Amino acid sequence: KMGIQERIKAIQEEMNRTQKNKATEYHLGRLKAQLAKLRSQLYDSEKSTGGKGEGFDVPRFGNARVAMVGFPSVGKSTLLTALTKTYSLSADYQFTTLTCIPGVLYFNDAKIQLLDMPGIIEGASQGKGRGKQVIGVARTSDMIMMVLDSEKGNEERKKLTEELEAVGIRLNKEKPQITISRRPTGGVQFNSTAKLTKLDAKMVYEICKEYKIHNCEVIIRGDYDVDDLIDTIEGNRKYMKCLYVYNKID
Secondary structure, X not given: OOOHHHHHHHHHHHHHHOOOOOOOHHHHHXXXXXXXXXXXXXXXXXXXXXXXXXXXXXXXXXXXXXXXXXXXXXXXXXXXXXXXXXXXXXXXXXXXXXXXXXXXXXEOOEEEXXXXXXXXXXXXXXXOOOHHHHHHHHHOOOEEEEEEEOOOHHHHHHHHHHHHHHOOEEEOOOOOOEEEEEOOOOOEEEEEOOOOOOOOHHHHHHHHHHOOOOOEEEEEOOOOOHHHHHHHHHOOOEEEEEEEEEEOOO
C-alpha cells in the first residue's frame, strides 16, 4: 500500500502528464482536491507526532514576528546582523544556521522580532532538510521576509513559494470571499455575486463531491478559481504578507 508521500508524488506526476484544456479541467480539479487532502493529512500527522525540534521553539517577543526564509547561503544571517546587531554565524558554505536565531529590529517605538531560519532546500514541505520545522515556525509569524539571490531571484522565488504553498501558506493574497454552509438535505446549491471566468457550477459540484460534501450552499463573492475553492474547504490556510529581499548585488 502506498504511503501519503508516494500518493502525493503519483498525483503530481499525473497532473504534469495531463494536458490542460477544456476536456481535462474537471479531472485536474479533482486531482488538485485529492492532492490538497493528502497534504493536509501529511501536515496534521507530523504536527501531532513531531516536536518543535532543537532551537526552533523561540518565544514571541515584541509587536510582530517576521520569518526570514530563503535557500542556504543567500545572506540571511548577514542581513539579520546588519538589521538587529544579532550575530548569526554566517559562512560561505551552505547550512551554516542550523537552528532558528532571533533578533530584534527597533523601528520608531515598535519592536519587530526577526527570525533567521536555516536555509530551505527543495522538498522542504515533504520534510527534507529542516524544512518541516522551518515552515512550522514560518506559519507562526506575522510576515515572511523571503531572501533571494539576486542572480537567480525569480527562479528561487517560484520554488520557495511552491514549498510554502504546499503546506498551506498563501503569500500576499487575500482570503477568498467564499462561504460554504453545510445543510442536512437539498444537494449542492451554488450562487455567485460576481462574474466567474475560472469556475462553474460543475467544478464546484465535482470538488464538493471529492470532499464528500453532498448538501451545502456555496456562495462565491469574487472571480475565484478552483484552488481558492479548495483552500476554503480545507480551512487551514494561512494568508501572510511577504517582503522580497534581493541580496548580493555587486
